Amino acid sequence: MALIVQKFGGSSVADVEAVRRVARRVVDTRDAGHQVVVVVSAMGDTTDDLLDMSAQIASQPPERELDILLSAGERISMALLAMAVNELGVPAQSYTGAQAGIRTDSHYGRAQIIGMVPERIARAVREGQVAIVAGFQGVSEEEDTTTLGRGGSDTSAVALAAALHADVCEIYTDVDGLFSADPRIVPLAHRLRTISQEETLELAAHGAKILHLRAVEFARRYHVPLHVRSSFSEKEGTWISDRPANPELAGLVPEAALVDPQEEPMEEPIISGIAHDRSQDKITVRGVPNTPGTAARVFEVVAEVGANIDMIVQNVPGEDKARANISFTLPGGDARKALDALEAHQDEIGFKELRYNPDIGKLSLVGAGMRTNPGVSAKLFGALSKAGINIDLISTSEIRISVVTRLEDLDRAVQAVHTAFGLDATESEAVVYGGTGR
Numbered sequence: 001m002a003l004i005v006q007k008f009g010g011s012s013v014a015d016v017e018a019v020r021r022v023a024r025r026v027v028d029t030r031d032a033g034h035q036v037v038v039v040v041s042a043m044g045d046t047t048d049d050l051l052d053m054s055a056q057i058a059s060q061p062p063e064r065e066l067d068i069l070l071s072a073g074e075r076i077s078m079a080l081l082a083m084a085v086n087e088l089g090v091p092a093q094s095y096t097g098a099q100a101g102i103r104t105d106s107h108y109g110r111a112q113i114i115g116m117v118p119e120r121i122a123r124a125v126r127e128g129q130v131a132i133v134a135g136f137q138g139v140s141e142e143e144d145t146t147t148l149g150r151g152g153s154d155t156s157a158v159a160l161a162a163a164l165h166a167d168v169c170e171i172y173t174d175v176d177g178l179f180s181a182d183p184r185i186v187p188l189a190h191r192l193r194t195i196s197q198e199e200t201l202e203l204a205a206h207g208a209k210i211l212h213l214r215a216v217e218f219a220r221r222y223h224v225p226l227h228v229r230s231s232f233s234e235k236e237g238t239w240i241s242d243r244p245a246n247p248e249l250a251g252l253v254p255e256a257a258l259v260d261p262q263e264e265p266m267e268e269p270i271i272s273g274i275a276h277d278r279s280q281d282k283i284t285v286r287g288v289p290n291t292p293g294t295a296a297r298v299f300e301v302v303a304e305v306g307a308n309i310d311m312i313v314q315n316v317p318g319e320d321k322a323r324a325n326i327s328f329t330l331p332g333g334d335a336r337k338a339l340d341a342l343e344a345h346q347d348e349i350g351f352k353e354l355r356y357n358p359d360i361g362k363l364s365l366v367g368a369g370m371r372t373n374p375g376v377s378a379k380l381f382g383a384l385s386k387a388g389i390n391i392d393l394i395s396t397s398e399i400r401i402s403v404v405t406r407l408e409d410l411d412r413a414v415q416a417v418h419t420a421f422g423l424d425a426t427e428s429e430a431v432v433y434g435g436t437g438r
Helices: 016-031 044-055 062-088 121-128 152-163 197-205 214-224 245-249 294-304 332-344 366-373 376-386 407-420
Strands: 003-008 035-040 092-095 101-103 111-117 130-134 139-140 146-149 168-173 227-228 238-240 274-278 280-289 314-315 323-331 355-357 358-368 393-397 400-406
Touching: 003 016, 003 152, 016 035, 016 062, 035 062, 035 121, 035 152, 044 062, 062 092, 062 130, 062 139, 092 121, 101 152, 111 152, 121 130, 130 152, 139 152, 152 168, 152 214, 197 214, 197 274, 197 358, 214 227, 245 400, 274 407, 280 294, 280 332, 280 358, 294 323, 294 332, 314 393, 323 332, 332 355, 358 407, 376 400, 376 407, 400 407
Parallel strands: 003 035, 003 168, 035 130, 092 130, 101 139, 168 227
Antiparallel strands: 101 111, 139 146, 227 238, 274 358, 280 323, 280 355, 314 323, 358 400, 393 400
16 A cells, blocks of 8 residues: 555646546545545636636736735635545545645745644544645745745645655656657657656756756655646556665556666666746846956845846856956746846946847756767757857756757757657657646
């Protein structure tokens, strides 16, 4: 018997029939002899609909009230799913994030989990019930409802799996696992059978939307194996773990899916996947004094307004060695406050002007094999050059290369690089069963 935490995204519970389908899957898992805890997202586009309604009511809704409003979507899903599971003859109860013991700080809309006390969930499991938990939400020390940010149901599920010492956390979505690229852009993307948590962190951090970044961080920190699969098919999906023996020991991987280690290739594939990100903007601070401490002051000002920086490039124009240009990317939602803060400190910092570009896209090539394989950069830049795509910024880590291009070129860039690295599947195209997978 294994303890399994299952998370179902919005497209998996989009309507009544989808809820019934999920209930049958939950009951099948329990009938197979496993204990089950379920985490659900809001149905379909419920969260977006609630945001639209709030915008019609108030230009700047109070953050506390907005979190209470947005938490309602998951509560609807959990109650309906509990009813559906009970209707199939299996006892189930639903729990809000607060009832499940998910304790957070008070940063409304982006709360961080600071503690887990899942006593009621553990008791329900011991009593033979299926516990169904509203994802995306928790409760602050002031007993206020908080939300974890978009995609936060993934984090809820992994945090519960860690606190309950679950054998695996299954993330159900609308595609058959993790793919070498977004199958909505690259129909010939191939499914990854296994991938390390390190590589998954890089993919999630740089635009791959199949998993929430904080969920992967939780899984890595607490050694929770993740199993990403579709709620619309019975395909095996993708295992994410830095300890691949865990799923086998839990008896959760079908024998046919296991490969004899002696038959594995000596080297892992060079490239695991390609992520892309349309959500970032670029700011260039032109004519910054080229003196020690000036760049530090630029980013102190940006940090003071809570803007998150991703890529940074500094260069010295040939005509004036006493001045430098600093370009950086950041989430589009942070751009306005960063621009306003920099403009307010222009005289202090001494830069000449700001330039803002919202029309950028980021492509990231990820693979642990890049550490020991020369020529990856040359092949990447060669593929982009052959496709006529110009590069604006470049950033690297041990297992990742990221480039910024024009937004209108991003899809074409992903397709060109995917083909250049031999990642295209030869047998069948990836299937997208539902919406966004969120």
